[in-house]
Amino acid sequence: MFDVLIIGGGMVGATLASALHSNPRLKVGIIETKAELLQGEFSADGRASAVALGSSQIWQKIGVWGGMLKRGVTPMHCIQVSDGNYSQKVSLLREDINEEALGYVIENQVTQAALWEFIKECPNIELICPAKIVDIVRESNEYLTVQVDSGNQIINLKTKLLVGADGGRSLVRNLAEISISEKLYDQTCIVVTVKTEFPHENIAYERFQPSGPFALLPLPKENRFCIVWTAKNSEAGEILGLEDEKFMQELRSRLGTELLEKLGTISLESKTRASYNPRWMHSQTYIQPRLALIGDAAHTTHPVAGQGMNLGIRDAGAIAEIILTAFTQGEDIGSMAVLKRYQGWRRWDNWAVITVTDITNRLFSNQFWLFQLIRRIGLAIASFLPFKKILMYFMMGLVGRQPNLSQKTRSQKTRSQNLETYPEIATISTITPKALRK
């Protein structure tokens, strides 16, 4: 019998598993369909994520941050927000809040590799991979039975708590018959990696174009960016099908003269172009007796503000703290009394962030004069330090209650080993968030 069985070993599910390593008496299982995660091969679709300072602090507390540092993370010193070619820009600076970074840009394959490297070494975590959940059976009040397809046979696993971390199309959520509210956008996000002539100077750019937002995330090696280009659905097919040279021409025309002068010649690094359809989705509930949803299984949002994964990491941190405390105090970790603490902690934060993100995307993708006026007034207001600071703390995931996850022996050992074994990360690891330096 498992204490906690997690379905989905993506960035959120694997974060929860690694956070639960600290109590060796807790028996944790993780079921993941992608065999490559267990084999240590991480498909590079080129995606990188803006990781909020709050998420990096959670990973530091768990002990997985060293694994990300040794593979390469890019601290963001500035995030510049602009409305097309309008001259007024908002520059969010690390100096404004006296931190050494506003957050980090990390390639998704780096995050996954560090998390899986960590959980593979945890004696209390069993990795069931490749395998996928097929059904959930409620035959007792004491546990759930989960039917799992492991390729050549169906196995039944019992667990006191089942956690669905299986992404936006969550089967766990569907099997539990939890309904959702959702809105689709008439937009497609195209992701590519580019090389620039001049260094990025650790600046991330968010340009709001008439067709939708355009994000440039600085990557390691000083002159690479991951670009998330949000295009209208009607034009996305054509853009995706363009030859490289024509594609780059279209891309450059959207960056604006000022940015092109700053970055110099830009060339395409990706061999393929990934595309995603953004979606706003919120589950009616995150919990049922012996079942909880976290990450994209519970909520999805437009990538414009780079918040989706960050919300999921906060879910993972919150439920981990609640499970660890309840387990130590001898409570039933799958009871509604315990799970309501998780829902009460996370649901409204998630709702607020995905709703503000939705409004921002709609406001900035509309060319009606009134919307244009509102956002220009908004940009002017956001340039004043007190408002800017509110915006920054919101984006950095530092608003509200932060999970308290204490590290135990294994994590401390892993972290110090990383610093000794990989001296090259020592320079980056001096970037310690202020909250952790206290």
Ligand SMILES: Cc1cc2nc3c(=O)[nH]c(=O)nc-3n(C[C@H](O)[C@H](O)[C@H](O)COP(=O)(O)OP(=O)(O)OC[C@H]3O[C@@H](n4cnc5c(N)ncnc54)[C@H](O)[C@@H]3O)c2cc1C
């Ligand atoms: C273009 C783009 C850019 C983005 N940029 C950012 C950003 O900058 N910052 C940010 O915070 N967020 C960003 N996001 C959002 C972020 O990528 C997601 O919120 C995040 O990946 C969700 O992680 P997850 O682990 O909950 O789900 P997923 O990443 O979807 O992982 C789910 C896992 O469950 C497994 N699984 C699925 N079904 C089953 C099953 N039946 N049985 C077993 N396993 C199963 C899958 O194989 C997968 O490994 C972006 C999204 C997009 C599309």
